[in-house]
Amino acid sequence: xxxxxxxxxxxxxxxxxxxxxxxxxxxxxxxxxxxxxxxxxxxxxxxxxxxxxxxxxxxxxxxxxxxxxxxxxxxxxxxxxxxxxxxxxxxxxxxxxxxxxxxxxxxxxxxx
Amino acid sequence: xxxxxxxxxxxxxxxxxxxxxxxxxxxxxxxxxxxxxxxxxxxxxxxxxxxxxxxxxxxxxxxxxxxxxxxxxxxxxxxxxxxxxxxxxxxxxxxxxxxxxxxxxxxxxxxxxxx
Numbered sequence: 601x602x603x604x605x606x607x608x609x610x611x612x613x614x615x616x617x618x619x620x621x622x623x624x625x626x627x628x629x630x631x632x633x634x635x636x637x638x639x640x641x642x643x644x645x646x647x648x649x650x651x652x653x654x655x656x657x658x659x660x661x662x663x664x665x666x667x668x669x670x671x672x673x674x675x676x677x678x679x680x681x682x683x684x685x686x687x688x689x690x691x692x693x694x695x696x697x698x699x700x701x702x703x704x705x706x707x708x709x710x711x712x
Numbered sequence: 713x714x715x716x717x718x719x720x721x722x723x724x725x726x727x728x729x730x731x732x733x734x735x736x737x738x739x740x741x742x743x744x745x746x747x748x749x750x751x752x753x754x755x756x757x758x759x760x761x762x763x764x765x766x767x768x769x770x771x772x773x774x775x776x777x778x779x780x781x782x783x784x785x786x787x788x789x790x791x792x793x794x795x796x797x798x799x800x801x802x803x804x805x806x807x808x809x810x811x812x813x814x815x816x817x818x819x820x821x822x823x824x825x826x827x
Contacts, residue, residue: 604754606754609752636818641820642820643715643716643803643818643819643820643821644755644803644805644818645818646815646816646817649815690754690755692754697768698743698745698760698767698768699745699757699760699768699771700745700747700755700757700816701757702754702755702756703754704752704753704754705752705753705754
Protein backbone atom coordinates (compact mmCIF):
# COMPACT_ATOMS: atom_id res chain seq x y z
CA UNK A 601 0.00 0.00 0.00
CA UNK A 602 1.07 3.52 -0.70
CA UNK A 603 2.24 5.79 2.11
CA UNK A 604 3.40 9.37 2.44
CA UNK A 605 5.89 10.74 4.96
CA UNK A 606 6.15 14.35 6.00
CA UNK A 607 8.97 14.38 8.50
CA UNK A 608 8.56 17.98 9.65
CA UNK A 609 5.47 18.56 11.77
CA UNK A 610 6.19 22.29 11.99
CA UNK A 611 8.46 24.64 10.05
CA UNK A 612 8.98 28.15 11.44
CA UNK A 613 10.40 30.71 9.03
CA UNK A 614 10.74 34.47 8.84
CA UNK A 615 8.79 36.48 6.30
CA UNK A 616 10.49 36.82 2.89
CA UNK A 617 12.78 33.85 3.61
CA UNK A 618 12.76 30.75 1.38
CA UNK A 619 11.12 27.56 2.58
CA UNK A 620 11.12 23.86 1.69
CA UNK A 621 8.54 21.39 3.00
CA UNK A 622 9.64 17.80 2.61
CA UNK A 623 7.56 14.90 1.33
CA UNK A 624 8.58 11.31 0.61
CA UNK A 625 6.33 8.59 -0.72
CA UNK A 626 6.59 4.82 -0.91
CA UNK A 627 7.62 3.53 -4.28
CA UNK A 628 5.13 2.36 -6.86
CA UNK A 629 5.01 1.73 -10.58
CA UNK A 630 3.29 5.03 -11.20
CA UNK A 631 2.02 7.69 -8.88
CA UNK A 632 0.28 11.00 -9.04
CA UNK A 633 1.45 13.50 -6.43
CA UNK A 634 -0.30 16.48 -4.89
CA UNK A 635 0.22 19.27 -2.39
CA UNK A 636 -2.79 20.72 -0.59
CA UNK A 637 -3.00 23.70 1.77
CA UNK A 638 -5.46 24.02 4.63
CA UNK A 639 -6.08 27.44 6.15
CA UNK A 640 -7.75 27.58 9.60
CA UNK A 641 -11.40 26.54 9.48
CA UNK A 642 -11.29 26.04 5.72
CA UNK A 643 -11.26 23.06 3.41
CA UNK A 644 -8.26 21.67 1.60
CA UNK A 645 -7.17 23.63 -1.45
CA UNK A 646 -5.00 22.18 -4.21
CA UNK A 647 -1.65 23.96 -4.54
CA UNK A 648 -0.15 21.88 -7.34
CA UNK A 649 -0.03 18.38 -8.79
CA UNK A 650 2.32 16.11 -10.68
CA UNK A 651 0.71 13.72 -13.15
CA UNK A 652 3.42 13.29 -15.80
CA UNK A 653 5.87 15.27 -17.89
CA UNK A 654 8.17 17.92 -16.46
CA UNK A 655 9.41 17.07 -12.99
CA UNK A 656 9.26 20.72 -11.89
CA UNK A 657 5.69 21.68 -11.21
CA UNK A 658 4.52 25.23 -10.58
CA UNK A 659 1.41 25.92 -8.53
CA UNK A 660 -0.60 28.76 -7.11
CA UNK A 661 0.67 31.44 -4.73
CA UNK A 662 4.26 31.14 -5.98
CA UNK A 663 4.78 27.55 -4.81
CA UNK A 664 6.59 24.90 -6.82
CA UNK A 665 7.58 21.27 -6.28
CA UNK A 666 10.01 18.87 -7.87
CA UNK A 667 9.27 15.21 -8.50
CA UNK A 668 12.35 13.07 -7.88
CA UNK A 669 11.69 9.46 -8.78
CA UNK A 670 15.05 8.10 -7.63
CA UNK A 671 14.62 9.63 -4.19
CA UNK A 672 10.84 9.09 -4.13
CA UNK A 673 10.41 12.71 -3.06
CA UNK A 674 8.13 15.60 -3.93
CA UNK A 675 9.37 18.55 -1.87
CA UNK A 676 7.46 21.83 -1.89
CA UNK A 677 9.35 25.12 -2.17
CA UNK A 678 8.74 28.85 -2.18
CA UNK A 679 11.55 31.38 -2.65
CA UNK A 680 9.99 34.07 -0.44
CA UNK A 681 7.14 33.44 2.00
CA UNK A 682 4.49 35.84 3.27
CA UNK A 683 2.62 35.96 6.56
CA UNK A 684 -0.46 34.81 4.66
CA UNK A 685 1.28 31.51 3.80
CA UNK A 686 0.88 30.40 7.42
CA UNK A 687 -1.21 27.23 7.15
CA UNK A 688 -1.09 23.42 7.24
CA UNK A 689 0.36 21.77 4.15
CA UNK A 690 -0.42 18.21 3.13
CA UNK A 691 1.36 16.04 0.61
CA UNK A 692 -0.74 13.31 -0.99
CA UNK A 693 -0.31 10.45 -3.44
CA UNK A 694 -2.81 8.75 -5.67
CA UNK A 695 -2.04 5.40 -7.30
CA UNK A 696 -4.21 3.17 -9.42
CA UNK A 697 -7.21 3.72 -7.16
CA UNK A 698 -9.06 6.97 -6.90
CA UNK A 699 -8.41 7.70 -3.27
CA UNK A 700 -5.86 10.17 -2.02
CA UNK A 701 -3.38 9.03 0.64
CA UNK A 702 -2.19 11.93 2.73
CA UNK A 703 0.83 12.59 4.89
CA UNK A 704 0.41 13.82 8.44
CA UNK A 705 0.91 17.45 7.43
CA UNK A 706 3.43 20.23 8.05
CA UNK A 707 2.46 23.43 9.77
CA UNK A 708 4.20 26.39 8.15
CA UNK A 709 4.52 29.26 10.61
CA UNK A 710 5.68 32.52 9.03
CA UNK A 711 6.94 35.12 11.48
CA UNK A 712 7.34 38.86 10.80
CA UNK B 713 -19.77 28.95 -8.53
CA UNK B 714 -20.71 27.16 -5.32
CA UNK B 715 -18.17 24.77 -3.90
CA UNK B 716 -18.68 21.63 -1.86
CA UNK B 717 -20.80 22.32 1.18
CA UNK B 718 -21.13 20.28 4.36
CA UNK B 719 -23.64 20.47 7.17
CA UNK B 720 -23.54 20.84 10.04
CA UNK B 721 -20.20 22.58 10.45
CA UNK B 722 -20.04 21.35 14.04
CA UNK B 723 -21.79 18.47 15.75
CA UNK B 724 -21.55 17.53 19.41
CA UNK B 725 -23.19 14.28 20.43
CA UNK B 726 -23.17 11.89 23.33
CA UNK B 727 -21.53 8.50 23.21
CA UNK B 728 -23.91 5.91 21.84
CA UNK B 729 -26.02 8.30 19.80
CA UNK B 730 -26.63 8.21 16.04
CA UNK B 731 -25.43 11.04 13.77
CA UNK B 732 -25.81 12.00 10.13
CA UNK B 733 -23.40 14.24 8.26
CA UNK B 734 -24.42 15.76 4.94
CA UNK B 735 -22.39 16.64 1.86
CA UNK B 736 -23.54 18.69 -1.13
CA UNK B 737 -21.06 18.23 -3.98
CA UNK B 738 -20.37 20.68 -6.78
CA UNK B 739 -23.18 20.53 -9.32
CA UNK B 740 -22.42 18.07 -12.10
CA UNK B 741 -19.71 16.21 -10.21
CA UNK B 742 -20.34 12.49 -10.43
CA UNK B 743 -17.61 11.31 -8.07
CA UNK B 744 -17.86 11.91 -4.31
CA UNK B 745 -15.42 11.01 -1.55
CA UNK B 746 -15.52 10.99 2.25
CA UNK B 747 -12.38 11.35 4.36
CA UNK B 748 -11.80 11.57 8.11
CA UNK B 749 -9.18 13.82 9.66
CA UNK B 750 -8.21 13.14 13.27
CA UNK B 751 -6.39 15.75 15.32
CA UNK B 752 -2.82 16.22 14.13
CA UNK B 753 -3.21 13.81 11.22
CA UNK B 754 -3.79 13.99 7.52
CA UNK B 755 -7.16 13.02 6.05
CA UNK B 756 -7.85 9.28 5.72
CA UNK B 757 -10.06 7.84 2.99
CA UNK B 758 -13.39 6.36 4.03
CA UNK B 759 -15.56 5.76 0.96
CA UNK B 760 -15.91 6.75 -2.69
CA UNK B 761 -19.07 7.01 -4.79
CA UNK B 762 -19.34 7.01 -8.55
CA UNK B 763 -22.91 8.11 -9.20
CA UNK B 764 -25.27 6.43 -6.75
CA UNK B 765 -23.14 3.40 -5.98
CA UNK B 766 -20.30 3.01 -3.50
CA UNK B 767 -17.37 2.04 -5.72
CA UNK B 768 -14.93 1.62 -2.84
CA UNK B 769 -15.85 1.50 0.86
CA UNK B 770 -12.61 -0.09 2.01
CA UNK B 771 -11.83 2.82 4.34
CA UNK B 772 -14.92 2.55 6.53
CA UNK B 773 -13.53 1.52 9.95
CA UNK B 774 -16.38 -0.81 10.94
CA UNK B 775 -20.05 -1.56 10.36
CA UNK B 776 -21.18 1.38 12.50
CA UNK B 777 -20.29 3.61 9.55
CA UNK B 778 -22.48 3.76 6.47
CA UNK B 779 -22.91 6.24 3.63
CA UNK B 780 -25.53 6.73 0.95
CA UNK B 781 -25.97 8.79 -2.17
CA UNK B 782 -29.46 7.84 -3.38
CA UNK B 783 -29.83 10.29 -6.26
CA UNK B 784 -26.22 10.64 -7.26
CA UNK B 785 -25.82 14.10 -5.78
CA UNK B 786 -26.12 14.72 -2.02
CA UNK B 787 -24.46 12.17 0.22
CA UNK B 788 -25.04 11.35 3.88
CA UNK B 789 -22.51 9.71 6.16
CA UNK B 790 -24.22 7.86 9.00
CA UNK B 791 -22.57 6.78 12.21
CA UNK B 792 -24.39 4.49 14.64
CA UNK B 793 -23.60 4.05 18.33
CA UNK B 794 -20.97 6.77 18.26
CA UNK B 795 -17.79 6.33 20.29
CA UNK B 796 -15.35 8.95 21.59
CA UNK B 797 -12.80 7.69 19.07
CA UNK B 798 -15.11 8.82 16.25
CA UNK B 799 -14.36 12.45 17.14
CA UNK B 800 -12.71 14.01 14.09
CA UNK B 801 -13.31 16.35 11.17
CA UNK B 802 -15.19 14.57 8.40
CA UNK B 803 -14.31 15.92 4.96
CA UNK B 804 -16.22 15.49 1.75
CA UNK B 805 -14.77 16.00 -1.74
CA UNK B 806 -16.16 15.77 -5.25
CA UNK B 807 -14.69 15.57 -8.71
CA UNK B 808 -16.09 15.90 -12.20
CA UNK B 809 -15.52 12.23 -12.93
CA UNK B 810 -13.53 9.50 -11.31
CA UNK B 811 -10.70 9.92 -13.80
CA UNK B 812 -7.22 9.97 -12.30
CA UNK B 813 -6.72 13.38 -13.87
CA UNK B 814 -9.66 15.09 -12.20
CA UNK B 815 -9.02 17.25 -9.16
CA UNK B 816 -10.90 16.53 -5.95
CA UNK B 817 -12.51 19.65 -4.49
CA UNK B 818 -12.92 19.59 -0.72
CA UNK B 819 -15.62 21.00 1.51
CA UNK B 820 -14.89 22.77 4.82
CA UNK B 821 -15.69 19.67 6.84
CA UNK B 822 -17.92 18.74 9.76
CA UNK B 823 -16.24 18.69 13.15
CA UNK B 824 -17.76 15.82 15.14
CA UNK B 825 -17.22 15.70 18.89
CA UNK B 826 -18.44 12.68 20.83
CA UNK B 827 -18.65 13.30 24.58
